[in-house]
Amino acid sequence: MLKIRDLNVHYGGIHALRGVDIDVEEGQIVSIIGSNGAGKSTLLNAISAVVKTSGGTIEFKGKPIPKSVNKIVGLGISQVPEGRLVFANLSVKDNLLMGAYLRRDKALIKRDLENVYRLFPRLYERIDQMAGTLSGGEQQMLAMGRGLMSDPDIILLDEPSLGLAPLLVKTIFEIIEDIKKMNKTILLVEQNAFKALSIADVGYVLEQGKIIKKGDAKELIADPVIQEAYLGKRKS
Amino acid sequence: MTTFLQQLINGISIGSVYALMAVGYSLVYSIMNFSNFAHGGVIMIGAYLGFFALAIWQLPFPIAFFIAAVGSGILAIVLERIAYNPLRKRNAPFLYFIISAMGASIFLENIVIATIGPNFKTYPQVFQKTPYEIGALAIGRLDVVMFIISAVSLLILLIIIEKTKVGMAIKATAYNFKASSLMGVNTDYIIFIVFGLGGALAGIAGILFGMKYTVYPQIGVITIKAFIAAVFGGLGSLSGAVIGAISLGIIETMTAGYISSQLRDLIAFALLIFILVVRPMGIMGKMNEDKA
Ligand SMILES: Nc1ncnc2c1ncn2[C@@H]1O[C@H](COP(=O)(O)OP(=O)(O)O)[C@@H](O)[C@H]1O
Ligand SMILES: [Mg+2]
Numbered sequence A: 001m002l003k004i005r006d007l008n009v010h011y012g013g014i015h016a017l018r019g020v021d022i023d024v025e026e027g028q029i030v031s032i033i034g035s036n037g038a039g040k041s042t043l044l045n046a047i048s049a050v051v052k053t054s055g056g057t058i059e060f061k062g063k064p065i066p067k068s069v070n071k072i073v074g075l076g077i078s079q080v081p082e083g084r085l086v087f088a089n090l091s092v093k094d095n096l097l098m099g100a101y102l103r104r105d106k107a108l109i110k111r112d113l114e115n116v117y118r119l120f121p122r123l124y125e126r127i128d129q130m131a132g133t134l135s136g137g138e139q140q141m142l143a144m145g146r147g148l149m150s151d152p153d154i155i156l157l158d159e160p161s162l163g164l165a166p167l168l169v170k171t172i173f174e175i176i177e178d179i180k181k182m183n184k185t186i187l188l189v190e191q192n193a194f195k196a197l198s199i200a201d202v203g204y205v206l207e208q209g210k211i212i213k214k215g216d217a218k219e220l221i222a223d224p225v226i227q228e229a230y231l232g233k234r235k236s
Numbered sequence B: 001m002t003t004f005l006q007q008l009i010n011g012i013s014i015g016s017v018y019a020l021m022a023v024g025y026s027l028v029y030s031i032m033n034f035s036n037f038a039h040g041g042v043i044m045i046g047a048y049l050g051f052f053a054l055a056i057w058q059l060p061f062p063i064a065f066f067i068a069a070v071g072s073g074i075l076a077i078v079l080e081r082i083a084y085n086p087l088r089k090r091n092a093p094f095l096y097f098i099i100s101a102m103g104a105s106i107f108l109e110n111i112v113i114a115t116i117g118p119n120f121k122t123y124p125q126v127f128q129k130t131p132y133e134i135g136a137l138a139i140g141r142l143d144v145v146m147f148i149i150s151a152v153s154l155l156i157l158l159i160i161i162e163k164t165k166v167g168m169a170i171k172a173t174a175y176n177f178k179a180s181s182l183m184g185v186n187t188d189y190i191i192f193i194v195f196g197l198g199g200a201l202a203g204i205a206g207i208l209f210g211m212k213y214t215v216y217p218q219i220g221v222i223t224i225k226a227f228i229a230a231v232f233g234g235l236g237s238l239s240g241a242v243i244g245a246i247s248l249g250i251i252e253t254m255t256a257g258y259i260s261s262q263l264r265d266l267i268a269f270a271l272l273i274f275i276l277v278v279r280p281m282g283i284m285g286k287m288n289e290d291k292a
Helices: A042-048 A092-099 A106-121 A121-125 A136-148 A166-181 A193-199 A217-222 A223-230 B001-031 B040-058 B061-089 B094-115 B141-163 B164-175 B177-182 B189-210 B217-233 B238-259 B261-278
Strands: A001-010 A015-022 A029-033 A055-060 A079-082 A153-158 A185-190 A203-209 A208-216 B132-134 B135-140
Touching: A001 A042, A015 A029, A015 A208, A029 A166, A029 A193, A029 A223, A042 A106, A042 A185, A042 A203, A079 A092, A079 A106, A079 A136, A092 A106, A092 A136, A092 A193, A092 B189, A106 A136, A106 A166, A121 A136, A121 B164, A136 A153, A136 A166, A166 A193, A185 A193, A208 A217, A208 B061, A208 B094, A217 A223, A223 B164, B001 B040, B001 B164, B001 B189, B001 B217, B001 B238, B040 B061, B040 B094, B040 B189, B040 B217, B061 B094, B061 B189, B061 B238, B094 B217, B094 B238, B132 B238, B135 B177, B135 B217, B141 B164, B141 B189, B164 B177, B164 B189, B177 B189, B189 B217, B217 B238
Parallel strands: A029 A185, A029 A203, A079 A153, A153 A185
Antiparallel strands: A001 A015, A001 A055, A203 A208, B132 B135
């Protein structure tokens, strides 16, 4: 479904991605783990055309992705960005409607809105509240709900557990598995390697802009090198 | 008491024109996060367009009004394309935008001086001078017209921002460009709309101001009043800009009525400095929360 070959991204003199190859098949959860500054957000931003690539190809359903950010979501690729970036000056409902910005099908938008409320009952309780007044966990839920409102085929999640209390982290990962059950493909980037790999089908390890390991997620969890580098503390 | 009411009415009337300026200015600020000092140039061109339409081409007021509003809207869009868009495309530092805006403002002023001349021009009389008399109060017809046109224009803007999809996208983009474009919003289009709306409000303010006073190449300096109003209300907050502008209008006419008209601007600027020092987020501002 998503095929990335020899992807390179530069920020001025910084070579943030160095020849990255990634494949995501339909229906999978693919997790990319890496520490802070590894290039995880850069990867998702390259897919979403937020950053310019300096080499390589990104194909979605067999076609190269367009170069303008605003054309990506219409293809069925939705990004839930790092730090949530919910529209603090809009209500919860309007944030969700912004997620469906390009859609014209009123009836289906309504259906998806109801699905989001079912997935995140806490959002339904706060429907008219300004998004800026939500807690961190609620904002993460809103960002994910907003990301689902475009009815994407693939959803790109950038560190959804960042800065959340352990109990909420657990909830968020359970919801990611629920999203998979809604026939969505998921590309997840995370520092929380254990959690990310335990729900994934396939895992990649990104280090300083390079993929240093790829494999079945269960095998990666069992890999001694990865256990030492990423799972040592077993934060969960 | 009569003087007080009289000044209050005059203040609200002139304040509503300041509100047109301040809201347009604030709207652009909420998206671009910089002070568009070329806004004054657009107001000035609007005032000249109105003058030409009424005095030279002798068109009826509604058509002159339309020309001033649409012409200024187009001018603001063109200015954005030429003066800001190239800077935005290469992520130029904030200061470059300010300098570019000042450049555009000086350019517009000088092109008017070179082609039309530096003199004051007086609009023909469009509305009868005889005021409406209510008891001891005399309310100028033009003041009533100014208030009604301003209020209706602001109401239309409010409906666009609060009730339409493009309005929601304007608010989203004002909050965060990246998140908004990830939703599929073409942010260039949003900027186009915002400059068009801001420019149209500036043009309307220009023709109203020109009718009330006169028109001259430096009339754009009046935007400093819009700036004061916008800061007073909280930069980027549209409701704040309206409240700030009406307050400023009232403070000015009260100063002129009870103290001295010479002190009018002095008090307005003292107020600006006072607000910046005591409450920099303005009366309505929650800093970045309340944008657009
Ligand atoms: N806008 C930017 N300008 C310059 N350097 C950047 C920018 N964004 C990220 N980088 C650099 O690129 C590298 C990868 O960053 P990022 O993709 O954000 O990593 P991660 O998401 O894995 O923490 C880091 O060295 C970071 O400092
Ligand atoms: Mg990141």
